[in-house]
Amino acid sequence: MFSVEARRFGKIRRKKPVVATAVLLAPLAMVAPASAQQAKPIDVPLLVTYGADAPTREGDPTHRQIIYIELPDTLEDRVYLRLFDPESGGDHDLLYGPANSETRFALYGGDGAFAGDRTIGDNGEPVEITGGTLLSEKTYTDDARTDGQWTTMALFSPSEGEKRGDKRIFRLNVEGTSGNDGNLYGVAISLRDRRAVPPDGVKLFSYAPTIRVPNKTTLTELRFQVPDQKTELSIDNFDAAYGKLNLTTAFRSVPLKPSGQDQWRSETVKPVARRAGPAGGDHPAGRVGNAE
Numbered sequence: 001m002f003s004v005e006a007r008r009f010g011k012i013r014r015k016k017p018v019v020a021t022a023v024l025l026a027p028l029a030m031v032a033p034a035s036a037q038q039a040k041p042i043d044v045p046l047l048v049t050y051g052a053d054a055p056t057r058e059g060d061p062t063h064r065q066i067i068y069i070e071l072p073d074t075l076e077d078r079v080y081l082r083l084f085d086p087e088s089g090g091d092h093d094l095l096y097g098p099a100n101s102e103t104r105f106a107l108y109g110g111d112g113a114f115a116g117d118r119t120i121g122d123n124g125e126p127v128e129i130t131g132g133t134l135l136s137e138k139t140y141t142d143d144a145r146t147d148g149q150w151t152t153m154a155l156f157s158p159s160e161g162e163k164r165g166d167k168r169i170f171r172l173n174v175e176g177t178s179g180n181d182g183n184l185y186g187v188a189i190s191l192r193d194r195r196a197v198p199p200d201g202v203k204l205f206s207y208a209p210t211i212r213v214p215n216k217t218t219l220t221e222l223r224f225q226v227p228d229q230k231t232e233l234s235i236d237n238f239d240a241a242y243g244k245l246n247l248t249t250a251f252r253s254v255p256l257k258p259s260g261q262d263q264w265r266s267e268t269v270k271p272v273a274r275r276a277g278p279a280g281g282d283h284p285a286g287r288v289g290n291a292e
């Protein structure tokens with residue numbers, strides 16, 4: 001399980017802006033409130049998807065974000081998919097010239113909605129993910145009505161998701177279909193249309209989130225759960241140029257080598273040393289922090 005959060009970090013000298021970075025933690029299953037899954041409103045959205053015309057050096061190698069939504073199979077209430085600032089324009093977004101980008105949000109359910117951790121193929125190109133049944137789709141472009149606002153994209157029943165054990169899984173594909181802007185946005189599930197009431201047991205997770213590092217005084221953290229028996233982690237990061245990356249557990253902090261501009265870097269680390277005694281064993285949590 002991981003969550004993404006940005007907070008004040010202190011002064012770090014910045015040589016070059018790092019506006020986005022993709023982090024791939026494989027082969028771990030991770031769970032993330034994709035943005036403000038909590039009841040409190042978010043200050044800045046941390047998820048980012050660039051338009052198809054943006055160069056990969058901006059930090060988004062796929063122009064796409066795959067977010068899974070997990071709900072308890074026992075949940076009978078219908079839920080709302082709410083988006084914060086889903087358009088590119090106005091506040092929060094990274095605009096290059098006039099706002100000209102479109103972002104398509106598509107919600108899938110049914111068998112095949114869960115596509116595992118397939119994201120990027122061996123050739124570095126994004127893997128096509130098409131499984132499941134399209135439940136709802138909407139394309140957002142520069143629009144003052146959604147700028148800095150939460151808006152409801154879909155209302156759906158948990159039973160429409162792919163059944164996996166005692167869970168129902170949905171997939172939200174976010175694609176930067178055109179333009180060169182960076183679209184910052186948030187995603188949440190709520191029992192109410194106009195306010196944040198997350199149902200018990202809801203989880204949003206991603207295997208390769210593309211996130212924003214807001215500024216030089218902010219640390220962005222990806223918190224995740226290490227599966228039992230795991231003693232090594234393979235951590236891939238993209239375009240963390242001039243950033244600082246650390247893997248932090250309850251016992252130690254390990255510096256990671258940040259990737260260069262427009263490049264992936266993979267590193268295998270042991271998150272913690274095993275400890276003897278009743279409290280021994282791997283601590284099941286860690287976090288990757290990235291600051292400019």
Ligand SMILES: [Ca+2]
Nearest residue numbers: 089090091147
């Ligand atoms: Ca905006």
Ligand SMILES: [Ca+2]
Nearest residue numbers: 085086087184
């Ligand atoms: Ca936006």
